[in-house]
Amino acid sequence: MTQAPSSASAVKPIIEVRGLGKNFVLKRSVFSRPLVQIRAVDNVTLSLMPGETLAIVGESGCGKSTLGRLLMRLIKPSTGEVFIDGQNVTNISHAEMRQQRRHVQLIFQDPYASLNPRMTIAQTIAEPLMLHNIVPAGQRAKRVAELLEMVGLRPEQANRYPHEFSGGQRQRVVIARALAPEPKAIICDEAVSALDVSIQAQILNLLKDLQNRLGLAFVFISHDLGVVKHIADRVAVMYLGKVVEIGASDEIFSAPRHPYTRALLSAIPVAAPPSHQRSRAARLHGDLPSPLSPPQGCRLHTRCPHARPECKTVSMKLDVEASGHANACAFWRDLPAQDGTEGVREPRNPKLEKLFVAFEAMAARSAQTVKGG
Amino acid sequence: MSTSQNILHAPSARSVRADDAVPSVLDVSNLRVVFEGDTRTVTAVDGVSFSVKKGRTLAIVGESGSGKSVTSLALMRLLPEHTARVSGNVNFDGRQLLTEPTSTMRSLRGNRLAMIFQEPMTSLNPSYTVGEQIKEVILRHRQMSKKEAAERTIAMLRLVRIPSPETRYHQYPHNLSGGMRQRVMIAMALACDPELLIADEPTTALDVTIQAQVLELMRELQQKTGTAIVLITHDLGVVAESCDDVIVMYAGQVVEQCSVEELFTFPQHPYTVGLLGSLPRLDEKRERLAAITGTVPDMANPPAGCRFQARCPFRINKCAEMPALMEVSQSHFSRCWRAPMEDLVP
Numbered sequence: 001m002t003q004a005p006s007s008a009s010a011v012k013p014i015i016e017v018r019g020l021g022k023n024f025v026l027k028r029s030v031f032s033r034p035l036v037q038i039r040a041v042d043n044v045t046l047s048l049m050p051g052e053t054l055a056i057v058g059e060s061g062c063g064k065s066t067l068g069r070l071l072m073r074l075i076k077p078s079t080g081e082v083f084i085d086g087q088n089v090t091n092i093s094h095a096e097m098r099q100q101r102r103h104v105q106l107i108f109q110d111p112y113a114s115l116n117p118r119m120t121i122a123q124t125i126a127e128p129l130m131l132h133n134i135v136p137a138g139q140r141a142k143r144v145a146e147l148l149e150m151v152g153l154r155p156e157q158a159n160r161y162p163h164e165f166s167g168g169q170r171q172r173v174v175i176a177r178a179l180a181p182e183p184k185a186i187i188c189d190e191a192v193s194a195l196d197v198s199i200q201a202q203i204l205n206l207l208k209d210l211q212n213r214l215g216l217a218f219v220f221i222s223h224d225l226g227v228v229k230h231i232a233d234r235v236a237v238m239y240l241g242k243v244v245e246i247g248a249s250d251e252i253f254s255a256p257r258h259p260y261t262r263a264l265l266s267a268i269p270v271a272a273p274p275s276h277q278r279s280r281a282a283r284l285h286g287d288l289p290s291p292l293s294p295p296q297g298c299r300l301h302t303r304c305p306h307a308r309p310e311c312k313t314v315s316m317k318l319d320v321e322a323s324g325h326a327n328a329c330a331f332w333r334d335l336p337a338q339d340g341t342e343g344v345r346e347p348r349n350p351k352l353e354k355l356f357v358a359f360e361a362m363a364a365r366s367a368q369t370v371k372g373g
Numbered sequence: 374m375s376t377s378q379n380i381l382h383a384p385s386a387r388s389v390r391a392d393d394a395v396p397s398v399l400d401v402s403n404l405r406v407v408f409e410g411d412t413r414t415v416t417a418v419d420g421v422s423f424s425v426k427k428g429r430t431l432a433i434v435g436e437s438g439s440g441k442s443v444t445s446l447a448l449m450r451l452l453p454e455h456t457a458r459v460s461g462n463v464n465f466d467g468r469q470l471l472t473e474p475t476s477t478m479r480s481l482r483g484n485r486l487a488m489i490f491q492e493p494m495t496s497l498n499p500s501y502t503v504g505e506q507i508k509e510v511i512l513r514h515r516q517m518s519k520k521e522a523a524e525r526t527i528a529m530l531r532l533v534r535i536p537s538p539e540t541r542y543h544q545y546p547h548n549l550s551g552g553m554r555q556r557v558m559i560a561m562a563l564a565c566d567p568e569l570l571i572a573d574e575p576t577t578a579l580d581v582t583i584q585a586q587v588l589e590l591m592r593e594l595q596q597k598t599g600t601a602i603v604l605i606t607h608d609l610g611v612v613a614e615s616c617d618d619v620i621v622m623y624a625g626q627v628v629e630q631c632s633v634e635e636l637f638t639f640p641q642h643p644y645t646v647g648l649l650g651s652l653p654r655l656d657e658k659r660e661r662l663a664a665i666t667g668t669v670p671d672m673a674n675p676p677a678g679c680r681f682q683a684r685c686p687f688r689i690n691k692c693a694e695m696p697a698l699m700e701v702s703q704s705h706f707s708r709c710w711r712a713p714m715e716d717l718v719p
Binding site: 059060166167168169196197198199200201202204205208223224225226227229230231253263264265266267268269270271272273274275276277283284285286287288349351352354355356358359360362363365366 | 436550552581582583584586588607608609611612613614637640643646648649650652654655662663666668686717718
């Protein structure tokens with residue numbers, strides 16, 4: 001797979017954040033003193049190594065998109081520090097930040113809204129080349145053609161407008177634009193959520209191919225754990241602005257520690273025959289509490305199936321294991337063991353697996369004949 | 374029960390009636406919806422037939438543009454009459470829904486036929502309390518005093534497990550969370566004990582933990598009331614967890630029809646195989662997903678023959694001819710010349 005951050009001493013993280021927090025002020029007094037604040041992101045520390053994919057998952061309102069914007073320093077953190085490529089960018093000027101942005105690019109959920117309808121896709125993709133003065137004007141058209149090919153579009157489509165493309169193709173254009181300034185990392189904020197499953201798979205495959213080819217790092221923000229499982233090396237799970245669990249993807253999916261992670265996993269509907277559905281692990285009850293006044297103590301205690309009286313007062317400090325896996329449940333060692341691993345079993349019919357293999361093999365063969373002819 | 378005139382669609386009608394004696398609530402045969410624009414004509418739904426039985430849930434699954442939502446709107450007669458030409462037979466309890474006068478449809482909708490949409494915020498009126506909106510439905514269709522209707526409204530809110538329903542009755546939609554709004558929609562839809570509930574992507578806008586709660590609630594209420602449900606979704610996981618029968622739609626046509634158990638055990642149409650294969654799975658990590666190449670055909674001029682052929686790895690010369698929806702095994706239908714798929718496995 002990708003280079004694990006094992007030789008951490010030699011390899012520097014591309015993005016590193018320490019004690020990051022962001023407050024949004026909802027209401028001010030007459031003297032513009034903040035009266036009501038919302039802690040969208042609260043004391044988050046993490047790092048992104050070259051070539052790795054870090055996923056940030058959580059439900060709506062958990063602060064994952066705000067965290068994504070903080071990682072790029074599109075917004076200024078209220079507390080904590082952001083390092084991009086070793087440089088502290090927390091307080092640098094706007095002009096300097098623009099230079100830095102070349103290294104970290106962003107892809108949004110809605111490819112319809114993130115392309116300018118009045119620009120051809122060639123103009124759109126050439127814009128970062130021009131802004132950062134990466135490629136001399138004479139060679140830009142050639143570079144745009146290369147980028148289009150890289151994302152699986154035909155160079156002759158360069159002079160078309162966004163409305164002439166389907167959703168999946170537009171997302172490819174957005175990816176080409178993000179690749180144009182030769183970034184080291186791309187932050188994908190729900191980049192495949194708006195796409196149909198079959199198109200979603202195409203884009204996920206493309207992102208993986210690009211990562212293998214260019215050694216890119218991804219921060220993959222998503223609410224879809226199936227997608228995350230497929231693409232991520234490490235996963236951070238957020239709830240109400242806090243990271244509640246962070247660790248290697250395999251660990252998160254095979255042995256989730258935190259009750260919230262377990263509940264998220266067991267809530268995903270699985271495409272398996274009803275006779276083979278897994279047993280329901282303990283589910284969360286109720287709704288997300290208002291982020292304006294998050295519960296005291298552990299923020300999950302109002303919905304947690306394993307809550308006990310002490311949970312109202314415990315702190316949500318991350319308990320870091322030797323492997324680096326960390327979670328914020330104070331009592332995770334006492335939780336029933338089986339309900340974590342039960343959550344992800346998906347039995348399949350062996351005959352059906354063979355059919356999938358046949359489907360893929362035939363698809364690959366026909367793709368080759370198309371290219372050859 | 375209407376018998377289908379079209380030989381192509383006869384088997385589908387038989388399939389759902391053959392096995393047991395549960396009466397079907399809704400019979401749709403050969404439904405076609407054509408949108409006529411100034412410059413082009415689009416056949417959004419092309420000869421769709423199915424039945425829904427009492428107490429069962431039928432899933433209509435497909436990707437965007439496959440015609441699944443248009444099918445449901447056509448059943449409810451909610452498509453604009455001046456642009457959409459709807460033909461075929463929709464039999465609901467002995468009535469032909471497509472030919473009923475508008476006044477009859479109005480007294481059926483919300484009463485015996487109910488519908489839930491994807492986005493609960495746009496389906497609720499922001500300037501009335503949720504209690505008033507549910508009460509309005511009850512007063513329109515039932516002979517009840519306002520007081521009785523208000524009591525029934527609170528009972529309905531309690532039924533869909535809204536905490537402190539007496540307080541929530543007087544609140545506005547913006548006071549409620551997304552999951553709670555969708556529960557209000559369900560309470561409103563079920564207020565008059567409908568025989569048929571059409572739910573168009575009811576959980577798509579919700580988070581997974583809330584989605585699980587809402588689906589479980591719908592399941593439970595169905596067991597209590599025996600309502601037949603048509604659940605329209607693009608999420609195969611939702612189909613597997615909460616439905617009994619399923620039709621898979623592609624480019625306006627039914628390409629596969631069977632029980633949910635059979636669909637996930639062994640699908641019989643290449644499109645379904647591709648869809649299942651392209652789902653990222655939780656229990657294993659594959660290097661690449663089996664994506665279906667290409668995109669859906671332009672519905673203004675669909676290709677001759679099988680509509681999936683351009684994206685199908687199993688295509689043969691015969692695919693230039695349109696296959697019928699054929700019975701592959703006992704009440705399992707597929708619109709594919711290569712079915713049964715068992716023959717394609719080495």
